[in-house]
Amino acid sequence: MTIANLITLRRAVRWLLAGAAFVTVLAAAGCAALCPAFGPAMTQAAAQDKTAQDETSQDKISQEKAPSPRPVVVARNDRRGDARREARQVVVPQPPTVEATGPTGAKVEFVASAKDIADRRARVTCSPASGSTFPLGATTVRCTARDASGNRASATFTATVVDTTSPSLTLPADRTLQATSTKGATVVYSASASDSVDGPLTPTCAPASGTLFSVGSTTVTCTARDAHGNERSGSFTITVTPFPQPDLVVSSVSGTSFTITNRGNAAAGLFRVTVQGVGTFTIRGLAAGASVTRTVTCASIQRTITVDSQNQVAESNETNNTARIPPC
Ligand SMILES: [Ca+2]
Numbered sequence: 001m002t003i004a005n006l007i008t009l010r011r012a013v014r015w016l017l018a019g020a021a022f023v024t025v026l027a028a029a030g031c032a033a034l035c036p037a038f039g040p041a042m043t044q045a046a047a048q049d050k051t052a053q054d055e056t057s058q059d060k061i062s063q064e065k066a067p068s069p070r071p072v073v074v075a076r077n078d079r080r081g082d083a084r085r086e087a088r089q090v091v092v093p094q095p096p097t098v099e100a101t102g103p104t105g106a107k108v109e110f111v112a113s114a115k116d117i118a119d120r121r122a123r124v125t126c127s128p129a130s131g132s133t134f135p136l137g138a139t140t141v142r143c144t145a146r147d148a149s150g151n152r153a154s155a156t157f158t159a160t161v162v163d164t165t166s167p168s169l170t171l172p173a174d175r176t177l178q179a180t181s182t183k184g185a186t187v188v189y190s191a192s193a194s195d196s197v198d199g200p201l202t203p204t205c206a207p208a209s210g211t212l213f214s215v216g217s218t219t220v221t222c223t224a225r226d227a228h229g230n231e232r233s234g235s236f237t238i239t240v241t242p243f244p245q246p247d248l249v250v251s252s253v254s255g256t257s258f259t260i261t262n263r264g265n266a267a268a269g270l271f272r273v274t275v276q277g278v279g280t281f282t283i284r285g286l287a288a289g290a291s292v293t294r295t296v297t298c299a300s301i302q303r304t305i306t307v308d309s310q311n312q313v314a315e316s317n318e319t320n321n322t323a324r325i326p327p328c
């Protein structure tokens with residue numbers, strides 16, 4: 001080999017070494033555009049990496065879009081508009097009707113719940129709340145269920161408080177009293193009524209208190225009515241015994257004698273007795289139940305005896321004051 005050939009060979013080796021180093025540098029830089037010989041292999045690897053990253057990202061997105069294990073909620077109120085989520089249903093009770101226990105109404109208790117396939121911890125609140133005092137009449141109760149995401153659903157029902165309870169009536173016991181005149185007695189009594197809702201009531205009674213009750217037994221009937229038309233009636237009896245009066249009668253006639261008896265329940269004062277064709281006797285007084293006997297002379301004709309002939313004594317019976325003495 002000549003010197004010229006050696007020089008040519010060294011130049012060729014130098015060029016080859018320089019070219020290999022250049023390719024190594026380009027490969028290390030990952031420059032596919034400038035290194036067409038290595039470009040396809042590097043592009044495919046990068047695509048594979050990118051696909052892996054995209055799949056991971058897609059999985060993440062899919063997980064985010066998948067129905068949450070604890071979503072919940074009412075589709076129409078769902079803020080995210082996720083129609084796949086199940087609507088919640090608020091279950092309210094049948095409309096209750098409760099008897100009033102006082103003027104402010106009644107305590108009403110009920111149970112409302114939420115049906116939710118995803119969020120069993122959904123909380124239901126109602127207004128007015130169960131256990132509240134509801135006023136008389138109808139009240140609309142609104143129950144709202146909320147889930148952990150803030151979604152909600154609501155339903156309403158009507159609770160009604162009524163007053164169907166009659167008032168209570170307090171009446172006096174049966175009573176007996178004596179007449180204060182021959183017409184009877186003025187009777188005063190007390191009757192009252194009370195209603196759990198309307199409070200004290202004034203019953204209507206007949207005959208009314210303070211009126212004249214005649215001698216004998218009288219039934220007094222009282223009725224109380226509350227503001228809601230509930231009534232209660234009751235009765236009691238007033239018995240008025242006769243006004244104390246004497247009752248003078250000829251209780252017996254025997255021969256020419258006759259007996260006068262006071263059959264009344266009060267003493268008689270002075271009175272006179274007239275015997276037809278004979279004259280007048282004066283009796284100075286006769287206690288209730290007492291008797292007095294007088295004798296007249298015999299006569300051939302029938303004679304009439306009149307007790308209290310001058311009507312000096314007010315008697316319970318003024319029509320039984322005569323008798324006859326037969327002839328002898
Ligand atoms: Ca009499």
Ligand SMILES: [Ca+2]
Pocket residue numbers: 308311312313314315318
């Ligand atoms: Ca008389």
